[in-house]
Amino acid sequence: MKVELYNYIRAAQKMNRRQMLKGSAAVGAMAMMPKGAAMADAHGNVRAEILKIPGVGAGSPTDSDWQKVGELCLGATKENVAEGEFEGVELTFMGLNNQNLHNFLFRGFLKPWEAYTGATINWIDLAQADYNARLQQSIATGTVDFDIVEMGAPFEGDVLGKGLASEMPDWVKEQIDMDDYVDYLKEPVGTWDGKTYRVSIDGDCHSFAYRTDYFGEGSLTGRDVPTTWQEINEVSKELIGKEDPLTGLPAHGYLDPLKGWGGFGFYFLENRASAYAKHPNSPAWLFEPDTMKPMVNNPAWVQAIQDVMDLIEAGAYPADQINADPGTTAFQQFLAGTGSMLMWWGDVGSSARTSDTSVVGDVVGFGINPASDRVYNAQAGEWEETRNEAPNMAYIGWGVYVMATVEGDEKKKKAAWSAAAHLGGKDLSLWASAYPSGFQPYRQSHFQYEEWEEAGYDRAFVEDYLGSNADSYNHPNAAIEPRIPGIFQYYSVAEDELAKGYAGQYGSAQETADAIAAAWEKITDQIGRESQIALYKASLGL
Numbered sequence: 001m002k003v004e005l006y007n008y009i010r011a012a013q014k015m016n017r018r019q020m021l022k023g024s025a026a027v028g029a030m031a032m033m034p035k036g037a038a039m040a041d042a043h044g045n046v047r048a049e050i051l052k053i054p055g056v057g058a059g060s061p062t063d064s065d066w067q068k069v070g071e072l073c074l075g076a077t078k079e080n081v082a083e084g085e086f087e088g089v090e091l092t093f094m095g096l097n098n099q100n101l102h103n104f105l106f107r108g109f110l111k112p113w114e115a116y117t118g119a120t121i122n123w124i125d126l127a128q129a130d131y132n133a134r135l136q137q138s139i140a141t142g143t144v145d146f147d148i149v150e151m152g153a154p155f156e157g158d159v160l161g162k163g164l165a166s167e168m169p170d171w172v173k174e175q176i177d178m179d180d181y182v183d184y185l186k187e188p189v190g191t192w193d194g195k196t197y198r199v200s201i202d203g204d205c206h207s208f209a210y211r212t213d214y215f216g217e218g219s220l221t222g223r224d225v226p227t228t229w230q231e232i233n234e235v236s237k238e239l240i241g242k243e244d245p246l247t248g249l250p251a252h253g254y255l256d257p258l259k260g261w262g263g264f265g266f267y268f269l270e271n272r273a274s275a276y277a278k279h280p281n282s283p284a285w286l287f288e289p290d291t292m293k294p295m296v297n298n299p300a301w302v303q304a305i306q307d308v309m310d311l312i313e314a315g316a317y318p319a320d321q322i323n324a325d326p327g328t329t330a331f332q333q334f335l336a337g338t339g340s341m342l343m344w345w346g347d348v349g350s351s352a353r354t355s356d357t358s359v360v361g362d363v364v365g366f367g368i369n370p371a372s373d374r375v376y377n378a379q380a381g382e383w384e385e386t387r388n389e390a391p392n393m394a395y396i397g398w399g400v401y402v403m404a405t406v407e408g409d410e411k412k413k414k415a416a417w418s419a420a421a422h423l424g425g426k427d428l429s430l431w432a433s434a435y436p437s438g439f440q441p442y443r444q445s446h447f448q449y450e451e452w453e454e455a456g457y458d459r460a461f462v463e464d465y466l467g468s469n470a471d472s473y474n475h476p477n478a479a480i481e482p483r484i485p486g487i488f489q490y491y492s493v494a495e496d497e498l499a500k501g502y503a504g505q506y507g508s509a510q511e512t513a514d515a516i517a518a519a520w521e522k523i524t525d526q527i528g529r530e531s532q533i534a535l536y537k538a539s540l541g542l
Contacts, residue, residue: 261325
């Protein structure tokens, strides 16, 4: 039945959003039936029970909630691990502490696991802006001081390619049910040289979030929801000087983050650029595959940078936007009632209805990455006057990886993989998708919207939010980034040059893009151009 569900969701791009969700819910329900009514009922009861902790509208989850969820999801662990089996084992886990999510939740989820298994976990907490530098330092110096790491697939070239991780045992694959992943997270993602290393805990595509009190009949603008970047820039300028209908403060349009974020901020320029630059005739939109020549200074990318510069010049952004990183735009601005449009990961969707800090839960809608009314054909070297959509599969999701530090100690190795499997468990992942966690839906079974309704979400919201994710995952022209060594070196230096361009230190968008391209060429030469070409082509399936 899992194959049927997979094929069903793959066909979703030919269906409308409402039809897809209803169909996947029905097929998903059948997919969970076969092994006996008792097992199916128990499984279903766990999912229903955890989704009521604390319940949508009951305030933000707390540490006690995370621990309750972790305890209820221990069933799979108990099938593979005896009580107290890891007594005396100490593990070190490195991950994020953004917005009091990520590692904070992991602590709660794993406390019942620690109590049952006897293992102890020590934590290395990093801000997102510090993450890339800390990981790269460990790789470069060979001083990996952690046994488990929360990491995104783009780093696999650096970590897996250097043999720094532990290969996943078969029992873990069965415990976490990898067949349930959405298609784009399956092999080769999480693998290297045919070996599997990653427990996925996230999907990561960027979705478009907008305020319904700004768009539609009777709204502030009276306009339809913008569907292209050209429309977004137009309406952002029109909103200058108007008043926000929810807060009474100045109204704003689209929220671009103008401050870097340890390389992660580059994804937000990519959102604009993908619609201009990701032509359906090629999977390549960052580098030319045969030469690794950067495409980041071609007319498509220059247009994306110019879009942002135009809004800066017009005064369309909130005050001091030059110091707003992506965390600010999502959590301190959009969810708090500043601005009307945003591209972000799925956190905004779940947080809008379940976070104490959100004031927009009743006036938020979702869609895929906006299109462009023209696309640059890099192969032909010219613009084509045709509409183009290219959802940005930004970061290919967070995963949990076990490091090679555990090799040679079978007890420690099993403990590390058991902890990773618990965090990536099928039921626990549903809760993390529905509540503020730092993660978004990434399994086929996450698209059973009746389960979300039982938690307290209304159907229209669920269809809209989950639909924006499904439409992006299944899009035929999705912009997928390469898993090549040094990818975040490229992104980080691009952020540095963009900051200079936004501050007026370069004379134009073209000069800014040229500076990024020149820096990228140096990185490629440092790493090794021929090896980068080979890995880049492989990552694109060329």
